[in-house]
Amino acid sequence: MIVMLSQISRENQQIEKATIDKIFRNIDDKKCTIFNAGAGAGKTYALILSLKYAVNTYGKMLKEHNRQIICITYTNVATEEIKKRLGNTSIVRISTIHERIWNFIHGYQKELVELHLENLIKQVDELVEQTTNQKEFELYRQLSNDDKSNFFNIMFENKDTYYKSYNLGAKDFKQALSSILGVYASLLKNVAHFKKIVNTLFRIGNYKKCIQNIHESKPGYNEVLYNVLSNRDQLHRMKISHDTLLEYGYQMIKKYDLLKRFLVDKYPFMFIDEYQDTKEIVISVMDMLQQFSVDIKHPIFVGYFGDSVQNIYEDGVGTNIGNFHSGLEVVNKEFNRRSAQEIVYVANKIRNDEIVQSSIFEDCQGGSVEFYVGDERDATDFIEKNTLNATKENPVHCFMLTNKSVAQFSGFENLYLLFSSTQYYKTYYQQLNTELLSDDPSKLGEIPLLIFRIVKFINKVRNEETSITDVLTYSIYANNNLSQVKVLVDLLKRIEGTTLLNNIQSICGFYQSEDNLSYKKVIDSLFDIDESSIVDIKRYMIQKLYPNMTEEIEDDARKNVENILNLEMNEYTRWYDYLTGNHLGNVVYHTYHRTKGLEFDNVIIVLGNSFGKERNYFNLFFKNYKDSGHLIDEDLKKYEQARNLLYVSVTRAVKNLKILYIDDVSGFSDVVESIFGEIQVYSRDN
DNA sequence: ACCCTATTGATTTTT
DNA sequence: TCAATAGGGT
Secondary structure, eight states: OOOOOOHHHHHHHHHHHHHHHHHHHHHHHOOOEEEEEEEESOOHHHHHHHHHHHHHHHHHHHHHHTEEEEESSSSSHHHHHEEEHHSSSSSSSEHHHHHHHHHHHHHHHHOOOOOHHHHHHHHHHHHHHHHHOOOGGGHHHHHHHHHHHHHHHHHTHHHHHHHHHHHHHHHHHHHHHHHHGEEEEEEOOOOOHHHHHHHHHHHHHHHHHHHHHTTOOOOOOOOOEETTTTTOOOOTTTOHHHHHHHHHHHHHHOOOHHHHHHHHHHSSEEEESSSSBBBBBHHHHHHHHHHHHHTTTOEEEEEEEEEEOOOSSTTBOGGGGGOOOOHHHEEEEEEEESHHHHHHHHHHHHHHHSOOEEESSOOOOOOOEEEEEHHHHHHHHHHHHHHTTOSSSSSSEEESSHHHOOOOOOOOHHHHHHHHHHHHHHHHHGGGHHHHOOSSSSGHHHHHHHHHHHHHHHHHHHHHTTOOHHOOHHHHHHHHHHHHHHHHHHHHHTOOOBHHHHHHHHHHHHHHHHHHHHHHHHHHHHHHSOOOSHHHHHHHHHHHHHHHHHHHHHHHHHHHHHHHHHHHHHHHHHHHHHHTTOOOEEEEEEEEEGTOOOOOOEEEEEOSSSSSSSSSSSHHHHHGGGGGGGHHHHHHHHHHHHHHHHHHHHHTEEEEEEEEEEEEOOOHHHHHHHHHSSSSEETTOO
C-alpha cells in the first residue's frame, strides 16, 4: 500500500476544530495558554490560525488604539516563514525574542547605561573575589599589594608579546615571557594558571576603566549597544551580546513599572513560538508582564506554542515552564499530520508520555521502520545499499551526529579538517561550524566567505544558464557596449583550473596580462582586498587564519594555507552546494540538530551510544527506558536530552525510516525491539 | 604506585 | 571552555 496522507474523516476534522476553538476562546478570555503539539501536529498551522483569529477579531480595536500583536520566534528563518504564511499585516509584529527585547529597551539609554554600570561593578567584584578564592591565583595571592600592581603594569605594557605568545606550547610560552617577567617569573609555573591570572587582571582593568569613563561621560560611554553578530559581551566597550541583552531586558522591565505599563498597553496579545527552546528569563519577562496586566486590570493574553519533548538545546525552558509562568491552561493536540502511522507509532513509543498521537488521515498506512545493528565501518556501505532507488528528485536524507561526519559523507572532509587545524579555528573552536558551514553567508568567517564568493563566481561563470546580469554588477554592465561585454564574458569563460589555487592563478593571470579595465573591476570586487594577486590572497589568508603569527609556526601556517588552496575545485563545489542547499546527489546529509522543523519522505539515521563528550548517551536512554521514573538530576537530564534528540530525528520521516545502530545493543535489545520492532544485523556481506 | 600538572583534543544550535 | 590523558615527580 502507498501512503497518501490525504483523507481526513469528518469526525477528525471536528475534533481538530474543537482544539483550535479552545485556543480561540482562551484568547477571548485572556486565559494564558500553553499549546502542546507533538512533532508534525501542525503547531505552526495552529499558531497562524490563532494569529489570524486575533487579527480578525480585535484588529480594528487594536488599530484604533495604536496597539499591536507580538509574535516571537526562535530563529530568523522562522520569523520569515511566519511572515510569509500569515500574509501582510501591520498589526502583528513578528520577530525573534532578541530583536523584540532590544526594541523594548534600546530607547531608554540613560537607564540602560545605569544598569550597565551596575553590572560592571558587579562583574569587577566577582572577578576580584575569584582572585582571592580560586586555586589558580595561589601564587598571585602571595604577592604584596605593590608587587600585584607592578606585575599588572608589566603585563599591561607587554600586552602584545603576551597575546602573540598566547598559543605557543607551554615551554615556548615560558621562554617567550621569561625576559619581560623579571622577578615575577615565579608566577609562571603553570601556564594555564598564569593565563587565568593575567586574563582576569586585564578584565578587571578594562572594566574599571570603563566605569571611570562612564562617570566622566566620555564620548561613546553614554549608550549601550547590542551586537547581533557577536556571541560575546564586550562590556568594557559598552557592547552586549545575546544573553546579556535578555538579562538587561529582564532587569529593565522588572525595575520600571512605567515600561511595564507601556508594554502591556501597547501589546495586549503575545504569542511565543517554540516555547520549549526559549530561555527561562524570557518566560519570566512574560510572567512579569502578565502579572502586572492583571494587577492593573487590563489583562493581556500570552500564548505558548511548542512541545517540551522537542527541546534539544540545553538552555531552553522545556518542561519547567510552569515554574516560571504559573496558571497556564494546557491545550494538547494529539493528531499527526505529517507521517505514516508506522512512524507515528515509533515516535509515541520514544516520547512515552501523556501525548499519544494518531494520524489524522484515514490513508496513513504503508510506511516503514527498520532497525539495523552494524559496524561503524559499514555505514558507507549501508547508506549506499539503502539508497539505490533514490533519485535527485526523491532523495534519501541521512542524519549524522557531527558536522565532521556530515562533511566527510558530503565529500568535503579535507576542507573541514584543514580549516579546523588552523590557529584561528583551534583557538575559536566553537566558531568553526558556524563560520564554515552556515547556510547564511553573512555568518561565514572571513576566509570561508572569500572562498565562498570565489567558488560561487567560478560556478556561475561556468554555468551556461547564468545570465550576464547575474555575474556582472549593473555599473559594469551599463558602462560597456555589447561587444565590450562579449569580450569580458569570453575572458571570464577562459578562467580554469582543477584546484582552487589553479583557478585563482588563472584569474590573477588575466588580471596582469589583459588590459581590460572592466575585468579588473569585476575581480577587485570579487576579492575585495587591496591587491588582486595570488601573493596578496595568501598573505590575507595567513593573516586571518594565523592572527598571532610567530617564527615557530610560520612554516606550518604557510603549508596549511597552501594545502587549503591546493584542494580540488570539486571539493569546494561540493561544499558550496551543501551550503546553498543545491543537492546534486541522491543522498543528502544533515546533522540531527539541523533537521529540526523539517520533514523528509525517506530518512536514514546513523546512531550509536555516544555523542560528544558523552560516551553513554543513547544507550543511557535505552537502558533506562523501562524505568525512567527513578532518574534524578544529571542522569534525568541526560536521559531527556537523548530522548528528545532521538524523538526529533525520528519524527522527521514521513514515509520510510531506517536506523543503523553502530554499537552493541545486546544490553538493551528488548527495549529497542519494543520501540522499533525486529533488530536486523547488518554486515557488508549480505 | 600514586598524585599532580601540563598538554591535547573535542558536540550540537540559536540569537 | 572542559575533560581525558600523557607524563613527570615523589
